[in-house]
Amino acid sequence: MDTLERIELLDGVCRLFPETGFKGKKDLTTLLELELKSLTALDGFFPYGHGWTKAIAPYQIYHVLAANTPIAGFQSLMLGLLLGSFNAIQCPKPIKKPMLQFISSLPQKLRDKVALYEEFNRQAFDQSDCIVVFGQQKTIEHFKNLTPVTKRFIGHGHKVSLIWLGAIEEIDKEKIALAAHDISLYSQLGCLSPQAIVVEGNSAREKIESFCQVLSDCLRENRDQHPASLDIEVLAEIKNRRDCAKALGWPLWGSSLLEPNPWTVILRKTPSFEPTCGYRTIYVDLVEITKLKDWLNPIKGMLSTIGLFNKTPENIVSIFIEAGATRFCPVGLMQQPTAFWHHDGRNRLEEMVRWVDWEQ
The missing domain is CATH 3.40.605.10 (Aldehyde Dehydrogenase; Chain A, domain 1)
Known part of the structure; x- marks a missing residue:
């Protein structure tokens, strides 16, 4: 042949x-x-x-x-x-x-x-x-x-993927829905699944919370498109993440864990990257530009895909490349690399x- x-x-x-x-x-x-x-x-x-x-x-x-x-x-x-x-x-x-x-x-x-x-x-x-x-x-x-x-x-x-949002200037529901698609596909378990959405730390608090609310709404709207069967251990881990967020005073949006295909959005500010547990549990992380390199240190050399909302400044692109990123793409396409992707x-x-x- x-x-x-x-x-x-x-x-x-x-x-x-x-x-x-x-x-x-x-x-x-x-x-x-x-x-x-x-x-x-x-x-x-x-x-x-x-x-x-x-x-x-x-x-x-x-x-x-x-x-x-x-x-x-x-x-x-x-x-x-x-x-x-x-x-x-x-x-x-x-x-x-x-x-x-x-x-x-x-x-x-x-x-x-x-x-x-x-x-x-x-x-x-x-x-x-x-x-x-x-x-x-x-x-x-x-x-x-x-x-x-x-x-x-x-x-x-194992690789880690992220979404770079940058400064929030407007709430674009269409793009947020695309991000929700990336988060939901394959139960957020693959190397191309976003673990966090990175937001510039000096963005207006009101806009950040509006973004989180719209993201939560979009995850609710697409829950039937990507159904997943969760066992008791997974549900317990999601509950643990939620309890920790509440204890630390981090705002949280999400569904009841008794509902099918639950989702969780957690807004936080941490000095360095920490992974999610998957299963439509997404962190929205506030990171100051001057501290982005330090925030990425725990996953340096492990970065895969960076999903982008908008045109991204060259200095930000350089920081992600230096940390090991091998692919940039628009949100909505993170889980669907082209046939010519360099794995x-x-x-x-x-x-x-x-x-x-x-x-x-």
């Missing part, structure tokens, strides 16, 4: 699962041309410098998926299939059902290139020449230590392949 045939087979899968970011074969074609410099780089040598070169795909990729969301698994598998590799997938139970649905949607020729395991499969791991791992840092380190230096290892650890700031296909050069 050559590259063009694989692209044709994946075209329909892209349309069934738009959340992968790939709209169809045009995106797949463009990605190959951007990262591998030639559509047929995997099929034969092509001119490169003073000679020729060819990309060699892994014979087998071992994917270790995280339990928080299946989307990364969809994307990783699709990239492996695009390269033509066999794909062994270690899939935790919470996302097994959607992963099986994705695999069952594949044409038979591609389905034959996938094996799914609920637990670590040593034989499949040892047979793989590329290891891709999603998870917490300890998970990344565990599998990295298991991987010989002769094999390619790609780790995607964690790196090319996705190029990391998986090796190159063979032919010199004259």
